[in-house]
Amino acid sequence: MAPTLPLQAGDTITRETFWGISxxxxxxxxxxxxxxxxxxxxxxxxxxxxxxxxxxxxxxxxxxxxxxxxxxxxxxxxxxxxxxxxxxxxxxxxxxxxxxxxxxxxxxxxxxxxxxxxxxxxxxxxxxxxxxxxxxxxxxxxxxxxxxxxxxxxxxxxxxxxxxxxxxxxxxxxxxxxxxxxxxxxxxxxxxxxxxxxxxxxxxxxxxxxxxxxxxxxxxxxxxxxxxxxxxxxxxxxxxxxxxxxxxxxxxxxxxxxxxxxxxxxxxxxxxxxxxNVVTADEKAGKRLPGIPADLDHTNAESIEDFTWKELLDQDACTKCGRCSSVCPANASGRDLNPRDVILDLKAYREDLDAGGDEKPIIADGSGGVIKAQTMESCMACMACMDACPVEIEHLSSFTRLNRQLADQGDIPPSLQDVFQNVMQKDNTFGDANRTRGDWTEDLEFEVTDARETEVDYLWYVGDYPSFDDRNKQVARSLAKIFQHADVDVGILYEDEVYDANDIRRVGEEFLFLEQAGTLVETFEECEFSKIVCTDPHSYNTFKNEYPEVDFEEYADDPMMPFELTERWNADESIEVLHWTQVVEELTNSGALGLRGNELDYTVTYHDPCHLGRFNDEYEAPRELVRATGCDLHEMPRNRANSYCCGGGGGGLWIDQEEDEKPSEERLREALEDTEAGSAVEKFVVACPMCMTMYEDGRKTGGFEDDIEIVDIAELIVEALETGGKISAGATSEDDGDAAAPADD
Missing domain, CATH: 1.20.950 (Fumarate Reductase Cytochrome B subunit)
Known part of the structure; x- marks a missing residue:
């Protein structure tokens, strides 16, 4: 019986667990x-x-x-x-x-x-x-x-x-x-x-x-x-x-x-x-990618069994929440990519096979495979999907595996084949003679130190676009002028610098990545320096997170590999790798540049590059430099880890895409309409050569040429130094012509 009210002495405050059950x-x-x-x-x-x-x-x-x-x-x-x-x-x-x-x-x-x-x-x-x-x-x-x-x-x-x-x-x-x-x-x-x-x-x-x-x-x-x-x-x-x-x-x-x-x-x-999945996550996933074994029998994605146990776990961990798809710039711009559906397509195929279904190609150029080649060609490798995923699915690992399979099959766009050929023959993505890599320095009023001949504090890896692209050469000269003004002991490799291979790795050309990495590391080891400073966030990420993971010894005996390295490079992180904004921020804070913080009065907004921000959590150094010039900085709604990709990563710079609106156009619209300053924004500030190229292109194709100017932070700093009388104007060439247009211009 249930206790009566009021409780009598001895009644227990509880309830019967199986009340009413026989x-x-x-x-x-x-x-x-x-x-x-x-x-x-x-x-x-x-x-x-x-x-x-x-x-x-x-x-x-x-x-x-x-x-x-x-x-x-x-x-x-x-x-x-x-x-x-x-x-x-x-x-x-x-x-x-x-x-x-x-x-x-x-x-x-x-x-x-x-x-x-x-x-x-x-x-x-x-x-x-x-x-x-x-x-x-x-x-x-x-x-x-x-x-x-x-x-x-x-x-x-x-x-x-x-x-x-x-x-x-x-x-x-x-x-x-x-x-x-x-x-x-x-x-x-x-x-x-x-x-x-x-x-x-x-x-x-x-x-x-x-x-x-x-x-x-x-x-x-x-x-x-x-x-x-x-x-x-x-x-x-x-x-x-x-x-x-x-x-x-x-x-x-x-x-x-x-x-x-x-x-x-x-x-x-x-x-x-x-x-x-969270327990077994790699905190550097996406920033670094798994290598390919030297085993000749190795396959990338010929069957579902090629996927690692963690990639299979990724598939099961997906909750179908769609957060990855909602932040994917490729998906938003109408490209044939939905990150969630790629993971779930692979899972559905695996479960169908387990139930006795028929085998088919994992990825194919057309509709015959589990995943279409066009889907993977749409990926910008921006890592927004991974950043948004609440269960830490490592999309980029599976996507890179699929891209490597496409490369193995030869199912890659002609424009990418041209880039691969340029890198193999000329050691750069432009296909220009590599001996001209340092010609951008000729318009400077001073000489840039040759790091092959002189010991330096900073080895400056300039990169392909600042070396060969006319618009980005202006940025390289601006940065050289900053280093010169601050008396930074910096040197470059001139024609011995080769392409770092970040993006061709992400479109599946792993062996070409290894060739470039080994060649470049051998050059590094012949020079004497303390730190590496990079113009391009893509290079910065690759040197910091990927080169130390490469087991060069595994490939040293391969006659196809142009290097004889027998150990990993910088595995102990004794060589610090920095993006140039981090170096110049230190110079600014120490007073080496002499900026007062009131030289310029532009209303500007800043775009976080994926490889600097989302990949490597560097958000403040670029902003501090913009503010140091006196500019009025207004944040875009999507900033820092939520930044929207320019569209150039993961080979996007070289691939023609059919899309409703280019990511670069959407981003410029956002800058002019959705920031607090709105149409008062005068300059769209970048810190990445690829971003510079994509946004200069988007400014033309989107009809923004009269509304906003694309500038690099280095160019703002040089203008501030000139305005403050710290350096003389005219050291940067003004007649370089138009920026080199990307493939989808």
């Missing part, structure tokens, strides 16, 4: 629970066993496992990546996650009390005892009701976003009934729990002359109390509630069993795979 019902319940656990455990084992069929990953992902688990717990528990660009989504997921975990913990506590604690105490003392009483019970009930309510609210928001507002990024070709099953089963579990609680509170109430009186201490279960009140108000009696309770209890239990058993076989599995 002994036979309890036996059936435990049998079904056992079956559910077996089905769940086997499913999880089978999913993880499938990963072992993938190839070995190049990167050790289980080292420092306690540290990895701790980091993953922080990332997942805080929902920090869920809040990125989507406050409502972050709140929704936090409510669901923590509500679900609390309800799971609460159920586990009851199981411990019933199945362990009571039996142990009976064995030890001869009397079954319970800790599910008194203050513990009251605290438990309050917490469970509160967190359960947040859970229901969170799932309700999810239902609203999916079915009412129909948020676009949640829909796609891989939307299916499993999405509906996840969200509605969770909702019914949450709401059903409160209905069950309300029936119990009403069913255990006393009927007095003054009406129905609930057990007073059950008020702590405030949601269940409210539900019981509503039931009572619409005419349900305690007897009716008592009769309905077992039906509701079994409905709730059976739905919970079905949900748990289905976890390994449907979308709910992401609750496990996503956490595992």
């Amino acid at each position: 002994h036979t019902g309890e036996v059936v319940f435990y049998y079904l629970a056992f079956v559910t656990i077996v089905v769940f455990a086997w499913g999880v084992y089978d999913r993880f066993a499938r990963y072992s069929e993938g190839t070995e990953d190049w990167f050790e992902r289980l080292d420092d496992l306690p540290g990895r688990i701790s980091r993953a717990a922080k990332v997942v528990g805080s929902n920090e990546k869920q809040f990125n660009r989507d406050l409502v989504g972050g709140i929704m997921h936090s409510f669901i996650l923590w509500g679900f975990l609390t309800l799971l913990i609460g159920t586990t506590i009851i199981a411990i009390d019933i199945d362990i604690f009571r039996n142990v105490t009976q064995l030890l003392t001869g009397e079954r005892q319970s800790f599910f009483v008194g203050d513990f019970y009251l605290s438990y009930s309050l917490v469970m009701d509160f967190m359960g309510l947040l859970f229901v609210v969170g799932v309700g928001i999810a239902i609203y976003r999916r079915y009412v507002s129909q948020k676009e990024r949640l829909r796609g070709p891989h939307s299916s009934r499993e999405d509906d099953f996840l969200v509605w089963s969770l909702f019914l579990l949450g709401v059903g729990g409160y209905v069950q609680e309300g029936l119990r509170i009403l069913g255990t109430a006393d009927v007095t002359a003054s009406g129905v009186q609930f057990i007073e201490f059950e008020k702590v279960s405030f949601v269940g109390w409210f539900v019981a009140d509503v039931m009572n108000a619409v005419g349900m009696t305690p007897g009716m509630a008592e009769a309905a309770y077992p039906v509701m209890w079994w409905s709730h239990a059976l739905l919970a069993f079905v949900f748990i058993a289905a976890i390994p076989y449907a979308k709910p599995f992401h609750m496990i795979s996503s956490f595992a």
Whole structure:
């Protein structure tokens, strides 16, 4: 019997766990629970066993496992990546996650009390005892009701976003009934729990002359109390509630069993795979790419078995949330790329094969493969997808594998073939004689030191575009003038400098990347310097994050490789690699440039280059330099890690694309319409040669030539120095002609 009101001496503050359920019902319940656990455990084992069929990953992902688990717990528990660009989504997921975990913990506590604690105490003392009483019970009930309510609210928001507002990024070709099953089963579990609680509170109430009186201490279960009140108000009696309770209890239990058993076989599995994915993540993923073994039998993506176990885990970890697709500049500009769908297409193909489906090419030039070649050609390697992904899927690793397969098959655009040929024959992407690489220095009033002949503090890697592209030569001369003014001991390699190969690696030409890297490293080792400074963020990322990972010794005996290196380069990071903005920021802060901060009065906005910002987290140095000139800097809505790619990365500079609007045009429109200063913005400031080229092109094709000027930060600094009388004007050539246009001009 339920306790009467008021409580008599000796009455216990608790509730009966299997209230209204027969002994036979309890036996059936435990049998079904056992079956559910077996089905769940086997499913999880089978999913993880499938990963072992993938190839070995190049990167050790289980080292420092306690540290990895701790980091993953922080990332997942805080929902920090869920809040990125989507406050409502972050709140929704936090409510669901923590509500679900609390309800799971609460159920586990009851199981411990019933199945362990009571039996142990009976064995030890001869009397079954319970800790599910008194203050513990009251605290438990309050917490469970509160967190359960947040859970229901969170799932309700999810239902609203999916079915009412129909948020676009949640829909796609891989939307299916499993999405509906996840969200509605969770909702019914949450709401059903409160209905069950309300029936119990009403069913255990006393009927007095003054009406129905609930057990007073059950008020702590405030949601269940409210539900019981509503039931009572619409005419349900305690007897009716008592009769309905077992039906509701079994409905709730059976739905919970079905949900748990289905976890390994449907979308709910992401609750496990996503956490595992964060645990095994590479914090430098995308910034560095896996190499190709020297093994002649190696294949890149001829079959699904070529993918590593981590890439298979990536596929299972995808929650279909569409965050990656919503920030992808290729997708936004109408190109044939949806990052989420590439990952899910690979997963669907793998599952089809496991079910006995037919094999087909992983990637093909046309519609015959799992992924179309055009899809991968659309990728700009900007890493926005990876930055937005809440479960740290490493899209770029899989995308690069697909690009390498295209290169192996010869399915690459003619424009890319021309670039590869230029690099192989001329050591640069322009196809110009490499002996002219240093000719840009001839218009300077001073000589730039030859680092091959003289020891220097900074070895300046100028790069292809500042060396050969007329518009970017102006930037190189401006930077040289800054170094000269600040008396920086810097030198360049002249014709011995070769292309760093960052972008051709990202379009799949790994062996050409290795040739260029080995050649360049051998040149580095013949020079004496302390640090490397780069004009181009692409070079900066490659030297900092990729060259140290290359095992040159593995290829040293290959007659096709033009180098004889026998060890890794800069593996101990003894040589510091810097972008020029970082070097010049130090000079500015030390007073070496002599800027007062009021030389210029332009209204400007700044574009974060992907390889400097998102890849390497350098956001402040460029901004400090812009402000140091006196310019009024206004941020664009998409800035820092949320910056929108110019469209030039990942080979985009060299590939013709059919697109609704070039990324560069969209970015310039954003600068003039969406910044706080709006059309008052006079200059669009960049810190990357590729960005310079793409935005000069977008300024023409988008009709912005009369509205805004594209300038590099180095050019602003030189103008500020000239305005302040620190250096004389005229050291930079003014008649270099038009900038070299990219392939899609």
